[in-house]
Amino acid sequence: MASSRSPVRGVPEDRQCGHCRRRISLVESTIRCRCGLAFCERHRAAESHECQFDWRQMQRDKVARENPKVIQASSKLGSSKEWFEQYCKHHPERSTQLLHLMGFLLVAAMSFRGLLLCVSQGAFILFLRQLVLGYFLAMVLVHGLPQVLSLPASSCRFCVFSWDVLTKPQWCLAAECQKAKEHLNVALAKGQHGLKRS
Numbered sequence: 001m002a003s004s005r006s007p008v009r010g011v012p013e014d015r016q017c018g019h020c021r022r023r024i025s026l027v028e029s030t031i032r033c034r035c036g037l038a039f040c041e042r043h044r045a046a047e048s049h050e051c052q053f054d055w056r057q058m059q060r061d062k063v064a065r066e067n068p069k070v071i072q073a074s075s076k077l078g079s080s081k082e083w084f085e086q087y088c089k090h091h092p093e094r095s096t097q098l099l100h101l102m103g104f105l106l107v108a109a110m111s112f113r114g115l116l117l118c119v120s121q122g123a124f125i126l127f128l129r130q131l132v133l134g135y136f137l138a139m140v141l142v143h144g145l146p147q148v149l150s151l152p153a154s155s156c157r158f159c160v161f162s163w164d165v166l167t168k169p170q171w172c173l174a175a176e177c178q179k180a181k182e183h184l185n186v187a188l189a190k191g192q193h194g195l196k197r198s
Helices: 024-032 055-066 080-090 094-121 126-148 169-197
Strands: none
Touching: 080 169, 094 126, 094 169
16 A cells, blocks of 8 residues: 555655555656545556545435435425425426315315215215225326326325325325415405405
8 A cells, every 4th residue: 555665765755656656757646546646557547556535425426416306305304384395396287286176175075975974874984985985086186187188297296196195194184285275265365356346
């Protein structure tokens, strides 16, 4: 290694091979390895001088720097507010938001129907069946209808109709409820505005 050999007398350190301490030319002394040392022609390759530089880590850093993550992992979010911001980012079109609202209301209506059937007939399975049926119909509405109507497709994330519902169901539900409240406020405001004109 470089530290096991002593420098050659009369030759400056920067003009010696970092491995064998042989005198190198001025041009060779300007060609430095990533580890910071200059080497003779025989030891210039990283494998030849037992280079301590972490080439793999350099490539990992380069890939990470040149390819930033566009979609944030759901496990990295720390609050329901951050979750809702990501929900809005992945559902920018109003048509997509309204389809999610209709799907959400369909699940709620089918769950309510199942609850009534459960209470009237005394069978909990009826509630579960209505809940699953409502969720399936809502999934068809949210994911199938945009393709049929040629609406812009969204990257459905951070909502009750995505896989993220398995990681944080309470935050998915909170995001859907928050967006439903916003749509209800807009509808009420437009309704009041229409009444004022009459």
